[in-house]
Amino acid sequence: MVDVRDGRIGRLAWRLPYLAERVGDGAARRVAHLVGRVExxxxxxxxxxxxxxxxxLAQQNPGLTKISPDWAVDEVDVRRQGVRLRLDxxxxxxxxxxxxxxxxxxxxRxxxxxxxxxxxFxxxxxxxxxxTLGAALRMRDLSSGRVIAFEPADDALAKLQQAAERNGLGELIETVQAALGDSTRDAVLRADSRYDVADTGVRSLVGDGEVVQQVPVVRLDDWSRAHDLTRLDVMKLDVEGSELAVLRGAAHTMTRLRPRAVLVEDKREDQxxxxxxxxxRLGYRPHGQLLDHNRLFRRDRSPEPTPQGHAGG
Structure with missing residues (x-):
């Protein structure tokens, strides 16, 4: 359980960005980064x-000093986790x-x-x-491998592609501008009404906020057949509430290629x-601890036969 109170040292440390704010928002932001990096x-x-x-979450955690949204900018160049990025x-x-x-x-890790x-991957x-970029760095160190990234949003995908080229990882990463689901269709990608529309991490096909854009939805089974996917070793799935639909549309691919590890965001008790x-049913069981809200599943046994006509492919 994360402690949601600042101790004496924490309160003093997080006062520093607000003191730096007298110089300007940029100074406050940089000082907050230094304090935040230590934390x-x-x-x-x-x-x-x-x-x-x-x-x-501000009102839910009154014991923690907040980072002011006034310090936010839409472009800042940084180096994080081994790669150069332009962050919003x-x-x-x-x-x-x-x-x-x-x-x-x-x-x-x-x-x-x-x-x-x-x-x-x-x-x-x-x-x-x-x-995606972290996996590509690992593949480069190993001298072989392939990363496939599905991302439907124009702005998020552009940042990914720019970062891949900027860090010399473009040849290792294949990007697909589409959402995955259990049917082929066009859909609306929406923001979450609780967040800024620029918050890319909470957009979804089931959101209740502003419409961000129209996006294509495809089944992984259809895509993998069309693109002759013959190997899949590790899969990470984080689609803000559409995980079940993605898995249903990927059943044949997972049964055929049997990735050894599947990471799925596991934050929704109702699902x-x-x-x-x-x-x-696909032959995967939870394994080990939760990793940052992502549950690890590994192959446990032979999957049950896929019902005729369900998974396609």
């Missing part, structure tokens, strides 16, 4: 920084990465240790590519039982 290196520190950043601090994910110095560190030479809901049941 982010400690156990639970990234989550504490996330609680400081999110306006939605109006987005909570990118703000956490800026201030804490890292994002989802347990997931990043897992991928660095799990990926092997020649692996194919699939990042579904890649956003700006934090884990948890059905999510686990779908993965169980």
């Amino acid at each position: 982010g290196a400690r156990p639970g520190g990234v989550q504490r920084v996330a609680l400081r950043v999110s306006p939605r 601090l109006r987005d909570n994910l990118q703000a956490v990465l800026y201030y804490a110095g890292r994002y989802e560190p347990a997931t990043a 897992f991928l660095a240790g799990e990926l092997r030479a020649g692996d194919v 699939l990042d579904v809901g890649a956003n700006i590519g934090v884990h 948890r039982r059905e999510l686990y049941a779908v993965l169980d």
Whole structure:
């Protein structure tokens, strides 16, 4: 459980950015990054920084000094987690990465240790590519491998592609501008009404906020057949509530290629039982601890035969 109170030293440290604000928002932002980076290196520190950043959570955590949204800018060049990035601090994910110095560190460590030479890694809901880029760095170190990233949003995908080229990783990453689901269709990508429309990390096909754009939805089974996908080793799935639909549309691919590890965002109690049941039918069981809200599933047994006409492919 993350401590949501600042101790004496913490209160003093987080006063410094507000003192620097007298010079300007830029000075405050830079000082907050220095303080946040120290905190982010400690156990639970990234989550504490996330609680400081999110306006939605401000009233729930009165014991933590907040990071002012007035310090946010839409472009700041940084180096984080081994790659150069251009971040938009109006987005909570990118703000956490800026201030804490890292994002989802347990997931990043897992991928660095799990990926092997020649692996194919699939990042579904890649956003700006934090884990896509990290996986590509690992593949480059191993001298072989492939990263496939699905991301439907224009702005998030552009950041991913720009970062891939900027860091010399473009040849290792294949990007697909589409959302995955259980049917082929056009859909509306929406913001979350609780956040700024620029917050890319909370957009979804089931959101209740402003319309961001129209996006194509495809099944992984159809895409993998059309693109002759013959190998899939590790899969990460983070699509803000559409995980079940993605898995249903990927059943044949997962049965055929049998990735050894599947990471699925597991924050929704109302979907948890059905999510686990779908993965169980595909031959996957939860394994180990939760990694930054991502549950690790590994192959446990031979999957049940896919019902005729269900998964296609």
